[in-house]
Amino acid sequence: MDDEAGDSTGELEVWCAGNDWCPVTTTATLIGKKWHPVIVHRLLEHGPSGFNELEANVDGISSKVLSDSLDDLEANQLVDREIISEKPFRVHYSLTDHGEALQPVIHAMRDWGTEHLKRPEHAEDAASGG
DSSP: OOGGGTOOSOOOOOTTTTSTTHHHHHHHHHHOSTTHHHHHHHHHHHOSEEHHHHHHHSTTOOHHHHHHHHHHHHHTTSEEEEEEETTTTEEEEEEOHHHHTTHHHHHHHHHHHHHHOOOOHHHHHHHTTO
16 A cells, blocks of 8 residues: 555555445455455464465465465455565465454354355265265
8 A cells, every 4th residue: 555645544445435335346356266265264263374384274275376366465455475584485474454354254254154055965975985
C-alpha cells in the first residue's frame, strides 16, 4: 500500500470501492483461488511457517502452486515474506494484519463446510480401506 496515497486507515484500495457489492466481490477475489484460504488457515493455525512446513501442512499442493499462491497473497498484502537466512536460503511466511483479520471469514468457511459437506460414500470406503 502506498503511504503517499494518504490512507491512514490501513484499508486496501480497490477498484470498486463505493459499490455495495464491492466488499463481497473483493474478499472473494483475494481468497477465492483454490489454495488461498487453505494457506491462510494454516498460517492462522500454525503461525509463521517456512516454505517446506507450509507445503507439508497444505496436503496436495505442488511447490509451484504454493509458491505462486504465496506470491499472490503477498502482492495482495495478506502474507508477509521474511528472509531468515541467505545460506541456506530460508524464508518464513506470516500473515499481515489484513491476513489475520480474515480469521472470522476462514473459520466461518470451515464451520459451514463442517456442517454442510460430506465425503462421497466411495471416498469413505477408500479412506477406511474397504
